Amino acid sequence: MAENMIEVRQINKVYVTGDISTQVLFDINLEVEKGTFNSIIGASGSGKTTLLNILGTLDKSTSGEVLIDGNRTDRMNKNQLAKLRNETIGFIFQFHYLLPEFTAMENVLLPVIIRKGRADEKDKARAGELMELVGISNVKDNLSTNMSGGQQQRTAVARALINQPKIILADEPTGNLDSESTANVYARFRFINETLGTTFVIVTHDRRIAEQTDRIIGVKDGRIDMDVRK
Numbered sequence: 001m002a003e004n005m006i007e008v009r010q011i012n013k014v015y016v017t018g019d020i021s022t023q024v025l026f027d028i029n030l031e032v033e034k035g036t037f038n039s040i041i042g043a044s045g046s047g048k049t050t051l052l053n054i055l056g057t058l059d060k061s062t063s064g065e066v067l068i069d070g071n072r073t074d075r076m077n078k079n080q081l082a083k084l085r086n087e088t089i090g091f092i093f094q095f096h097y098l099l100p101e102f103t104a105m106e107n108v109l110l111p112v113i114i115r116k117g118r119a120d121e122k123d124k125a126r127a128g129e130l131m132e133l134v135g136i137s138n139v140k141d142n143l144s145t146n147m148s149g150g151q152q153q154r155t156a157v158a159r160a161l162i163n164q165p166k167i168i169l170a171d172e173p174t175g176n177l178d179s180e181s182t183a184n185v186y187a188r189f190r191f192i193n194e195t196l197g198t199t200f201v202i203v204t205h206d207r208r209i210a211e212q213t214d215r216i217i218g219v220k221d222g223r224i225d226m227d228v229r230k
Ligand SMILES: Nc1ncnc2c1ncn2[C@@H]1O[C@H](COP(=O)(O)OP(=O)(O)OP(=O)(O)O)[C@@H](O)[C@H]1O
Pocket: 015, 016, 017, 022, 024, 042, 043, 044, 045, 046, 047, 048, 049, 050, 051, 094
C-alpha cells in the first residue's frame, strides 16, 4: 500500500465572527499518497482554500487530526509547525503574497533565507534557473510591486519550488496566466512530480487542468462529494 504524505481525519472547521459561527467544513477524511498529483475542484465558497490551508497547517481545524508525513501536526507547537512548513511544504497562494519591498529574486530566495539564514551563490543560481523556467528572468531585479499579476504569480511559483519541498500546495496557481503560461507551469509541476516525487495538491476551477491530474477531489458545501482517480 502506498504511504500517505498527508492524512486528515474527521476535519470540521467553524469560523466564529462575533456571535455568528459558520461551519464551512464537515467531517472531511482525506488521504493523499506520496508522489501523487492531485487537484481539488468546487464552486466558489465551497471550502477549497480553507481545506488547503488546513492540509498545510496554515490554519487549524476546529476538530479532527492532520498528519503530514506521518506526524500529528495538531500536537506541534508554533515553532515546530513553522519549521515543518518551511522544510516540507511549498505554498502557492490564491493571492500570491510577495513582499513588496523586495525584488522578485529576493522573494524567490526567502524560504532559503528562512531555512539557513542566508542564500549562497548556489542558491542564487538555483533561483535564477527556476525564474528562467517560469519565464521571469527579465524582471528578476524588479520590485514585486513593479511586475504584472502574472509575473508576480510566476515569482510565487518559483518561491514555492526553491527549497525542493516534499509537498506543493497550490491555490489557483495559474489564475492570472494566459493559456500558454498556464500550460508551461503545469508541465513544470508534472516534471517536478515525476523526477523528484513531489506530492502536489492543486486547487483549480479549471476543469481541463483538473482532468490532467491523477485524482480529482470535488468539494461541495464543505464536504467531499467526488473523488475520482485515473
Ligand atoms: N476568515 C473567515 N471567516 C469567516 N468565514 C470565512 C473565512 N474564510 C472563509 N470563510 C467562509 O468559508 C467559506 C469557504 O471559503 P473558502 O475561501 O474556503 O472557499 P473557496 O472554495 O476557496 O472559494 P473560492 O473559489 O472563491 O476561492 C465561504 O463561505 C467563506 O465566506
